[in-house]
Amino acid sequence: GINAEYGEGYNMNFYLNKYFISFLIVVQIGLIVTVFLYSQSTIEHLAIQVKQLSNSVSNIRVRRGNVAGIPKPEPNTTEYQSRFKVREIPDTRDGPCLEMAYDEDLPKASIIIPFHNETAWILSRTINSILNKTPPQYLEEIIIIDDLDPQNLDMIVKIDPKVKVIHNGKREGLIRSKIIGAAEAKGSVLIFLEGHCECNVGWIEPLLQVIKDDPKVIAIPVVDVIVDTDYKYQKPGISRGGFDMDLVFRWIDVTEEDMSHYPKKPIKMPCMSGGLFAIATKTWNIMGKYDEGMEIWGGENLEMSIRGWTCGFQLLLIPCSHVGHVFRMGWFPYTWGDLGHWHTILKNNARLVEVWFDDYKDIFFYNKHADAQTVDIGDLTERKELRKRLNCSSFQWYIDNIYPELKEHSQIREKMGLPPK
Numbered sequence: 001g002i003n004a005e006y007g008e009g010y011n012m013n014f015y016l017n018k019y020f021i022s023f024l025i026v027v028q029i030g031l032i033v034t035v036f037l038y039s040q041s042t043i044e045h046l047a048i049q050v051k052q053l054s055n056s057v058s059n060i061r062v063r064r065g066n067v068a069g070i071p072k073p074e075p076n077t078t079e080y081q082s083r084f085k086v087r088e089i090p091d092t093r094d095g096p097c098l099e100m101a102y103d104e105d106l107p108k109a110s111i112i113i114p115f116h117n118e119t120a121w122i123l124s125r126t127i128n129s130i131l132n133k134t135p136p137q138y139l140e141e142i143i144i145i146d147d148l149d150p151q152n153l154d155m156i157v158k159i160d161p162k163v164k165v166i167h168n169g170k171r172e173g174l175i176r177s178k179i180i181g182a183a184e185a186k187g188s189v190l191i192f193l194e195g196h197c198e199c200n201v202g203w204i205e206p207l208l209q210v211i212k213d214d215p216k217v218i219a220i221p222v223v224d225v226i227v228d229t230d231y232k233y234q235k236p237g238i239s240r241g242g243f244d245m246d247l248v249f250r251w252i253d254v255t256e257e258d259m260s261h262y263p264k265k266p267i268k269m270p271c272m273s274g275g276l277f278a279i280a281t282k283t284w285n286i287m288g289k290y291d292e293g294m295e296i297w298g299g300e301n302l303e304m305s306i307r308g309w310t311c312g313f314q315l316l317l318i319p320c321s322h323v324g325h326v327f328r329m330g331w332f333p334y335t336w337g338d339l340g341h342w343h344t345i346l347k348n349n350a351r352l353v354e355v356w357f358d359d360y361k362d363i364f365f366y367n368k369h370a371d372a373q374t375v376d377i378g379d380l381t382e383r384k385e386l387r388k389r390l391n392c393s394s395f396q397w398y399i400d401n402i403y404p405e406l407k408e409h410s411q412i413r414e415k416m417g418l419p420p421k
Helices: 004-008 018-039 043-062 078-083 095-099 121-134 172-182 204-213 256-260 281-284 300-308 340-356 358-366 370-376 381-389 396-400 402-408 410-414
Strands: 110-114 139-146 163-167 189-192 196-201 217-227 240-243 249-251 277-281 314-327
Touching: 110 121, 110 172, 110 204, 121 196, 139 172, 139 340, 139 410, 189 204, 189 281, 204 217, 204 277, 204 314, 277 281, 300 314, 300 340, 300 396, 340 358, 340 370, 340 381, 358 396, 358 410, 396 402, 402 410
Parallel strands: 110 139, 110 189, 139 163, 217 314
Antiparallel strands: 189 277, 196 314, 217 277, 240 249
16 A cells, blocks of 8 residues: 555655755765775675665655655545445456355355554544455454554444454554464454455455365466556466565466466465465464564565474465455555664564574575574574474475476585485
8 A cells, every 4th residue: 555644645745856866865975985095994884784775765665755646536435435334346257266155064264364554544444355255254344453553443443343453552563463463353254454455356265265274375366467557457477476586476377287287276385475364263262473572564465484394284275265465566565663674574584594594594594694593583492482382394305296386596406415407
């Protein structure tokens, strides 16, 4: 969604034009060079400063006015109010999905939605799409977690009695906000969404059916594309989730075997994007929720994916479940806390590789980020004990059995003693 304060709100006090941004960049670079010369800092320290500068510029981009290029309607006008209503979107399911039958006694779900600086009409549209596209017998509640959002939520709370709001006492970030919301949920299934989604027709039944059949499945809907410039709803090509050698999530091709039974059977996902998924409440608790030591967001999707597969669970893409998601093109409607963007990602990824990557942690992380050694990543005792308690397999097992595409990378092949390609 568009940030209500920095995006649709046109808060001109935060508006910085490109010339002033250029001036700030020049001044900060000058300061960095001066400090470097007089303190005889190392090249590595300078690199850290440049990365922090990049984060500062990213935060400046957040504070610009009409980021998405959508004209701002005046409050309480017909145009403004119309945005809160559920709109007609195309049914993006493939034909065979329309013939699928589901049990009537599916488990009830609690929908968990954390938000921070989310535009009110987009959050409202998300909630209304859930209410309109979900049979009431399958919906226990919608829990929205206010992570210090500055807006008045009266309109949101009044949408439906099933909507419940949790107010964080301090900024917790997406990861811990999801944990907080799940702890209050009453449903036997948890479905995590984001505040800038639209649920499509028949979205929930396929997810609940898969979990009813096998509670150890983490069920993932197809993520349809909502373009952030004009909010057009589009059907994407079918893809699986993976990640690259920089620990960045990537969409990867489906296999021929996957397509042979598409769309009637689930598709194995080596990694989920993280924002949208369903999981049995008992499974969520047994497998260790999220890593509470991680900050804001970033890396938690890889951590849960690798933990899921290596500890006896499955991540499955459910082709007949479709949920639209607003994809922000290179901007964020929030700040990254005291650590900033770069050090938040460093901390989260360091926690990820220290617990789950075994002797591959240098290849994926430390060889590229020596500065991570200076970041306090906190205590890992509980997460390492969790891995032992669940009797989880090795990262090598994950490569061999779940994500063999990683063997295409020369560094992996060399470590495994495989001939170069």
